[in-house]
Amino acid sequence: MSAITYAPDLVEEAVLLAERTLAAANARTFRRERNRVYDVAEPDQREADFRALHLKWFARLGLHQVIEQAVAARARLLDHVSGCRVSRALTGREEGADLIGPSPATARTGEGQPVLALRLRPASLLAPEPLATLLAHELTHVADMLDPAFKYERTLPASDDGPSADNILRDRYRVLWDVTIDGRLSQSGVADGRMREVRRREFAATFAMLGGEGPRLFDEWFDRVQPTHPALVAFAQAPNGNARTNMDDSGRCPLCRFPVAALDSRPERLSAAARAILRADFPAWRPEQGLCAQCLDLYEARQDEIVAPRAIG
């Protein structure tokens, strides 16, 4: 792999942010050098001078070190990429790692190599510890993508239920993959011990349909040593197939038939009056089947209308 390349706007912004932490004499030196570049009249030359100056200070301030160390720690990963580019993310949500270019599968067979793309906020480069944690997590994603045993596919199976079902599957897959990654990083001592609780909450929110089985299944995924893409997809598609619950496994609300991320597993929240109205519409419905949050709200509202009709006029 060739050297890591850094986007000029990321480098410049990181250096400008780091300038505040410099000793006064160093800050003056930096400003003296930078101010001189403003006097270069030819636009292309001035731009080139700015870039060179900021890159020099980027290296001098060691802002590249955490990235270089994190990438170097994944020496095997580097054999399968043609380069590594670090660009600027505007938001925390944009931060991450990905492979661009030829698919990971071709990289594995040596037919063509993708580029490792890292997106980071300039401010993140000034916080070494959180950055190291972030990079460890993100580079594990990439390592999984390149690992033949993981059997990664770029696209998830499309659902016949349309885009909302695709989104639900993607969200579940993302949460599950994150759980397995932080589980492995915890086992190797890289991730913070508190990560288990963070991921547990995220898992519980995403897979609320698992009910009492949720914690056990979370532990199973978090402690799994060698997860695979097909296993993650299978679980994301049918979480209940892996748990002993009475919930409908179709991923659709039994009442409105819309795809839902999670059925409400607490139909007992429905009042008796609302349940009676619901039964009038759906005689075959049983509380154990659950219902989506929207239907729950709907029947609660209808009950309210009957109990306390709103005066008009």
Place this chain on the structure above:
Amino acid sequence: MPTVKNWQLGRNMDYPYDARYPSRQFAFVFNINRCIACQSCTMACKSTWTFSKGQEHMWWANVETKPYGGYPQWWDAKILAKLEEANPDGQVWGGKPADGRFGPYGTFEGQTIFEAAQRTLTSDSARVLGYLPTDEEWNSPNIYEDNPVGKRGVRNKLDETGEQLPVHNTWFFYLARICNHCSYPACLAACPRKAIYKRPEDGIVLLDQAECRGYRKCVEACPYKKSMYRGNTRTSEKCIACYPRVEGTDPETGGEPMETRCMAACIGQIRMQGLVQVAEDGSWAEDRYHPLYFLVHVAKVALPLYPQFGTQPNGYYIPPRWVPRAYLRQMFGPGVDRAIENYASPSRELLAVLQLFRRSNRIIYKYEIQEGPKIYEGSLHGRKVELYNDTVIAFGKTGREIFRTTIEEPIHVRSNAHANSI
């Protein structure tokens, strides 16, 4: 540090430079009771001044939804928090409102951004207390202003305890903002290159692009966050108050001073901009029949935005009537109660002056009222109300009449010559 007089705070305050005042000052009044956040002002400014490469994130004029919104995000909450941190429980007003032009809202007993800086910052940056907004805060104007969201940092999840909020009346209002062309600009105070200056003829604060070296101290210092850094030129930029229009040198003006693009574009007719006379001590010189002077110093319905910052901003707001007073007092100072009372039960003269908003794009220097007949009598808020169909006449710089209008809006009868004609 030198001491200057701040009439809005009713006291002297520290400022890095000695006081120097323009002969006239660019100022404006926004009646935010009427703002509908149509963003016409925002786009008028954008399409005039900030449409180029590198200016994508710049909105010299913007309208944000309060209390949630802000551009950059949380700008006011952040600087207020910094001031509170610097002077815990000390950011309070005291004293009595003065009758004159100095201290009409009482005396601010807390610390301004200049004073707090001396206590809390290291010497290198001790001039102004501020902060540098992040990319994300700049890049998301109006984001989520009308959306429910969960706790910060929690993805794809609404706040689980939101349903436990106490019963409360929801409220919001739209806050239109541009650079306040402050009398004591924080951007100017912070610039290590002295690239920012205040024009002696109209008090407009400009940033010399040839002198700027992109330190971003002005971006950090401006408490209203109206100085912005441009990455491709590596200089900062800010609102220039459409100075060619204000000077009367823009081809469209025909030599007569004209209001800025954002003012002229306001379809809600919430805006009026002018040039007020400045006294030797930096307060407004008495100019009884100048509409802005009347609104700020006579009717006292228009108040400065966050006067406690200490920059003596020249943007004034008629506060929205329906918003909790504590919030408004924080934003506009202790003059809020009187302002709302006077606006809700307007005097005969105030009613007339409010008719001047946006009848013309020319800058009004003086008005005159010709009394008309009584057209209504009734009561409002328990008070007797009488409406007179007075005529208000606006005069320009040379004393020439610009327009005249009446309290009662004229009725236009559509001609029946063409079905859809006006």
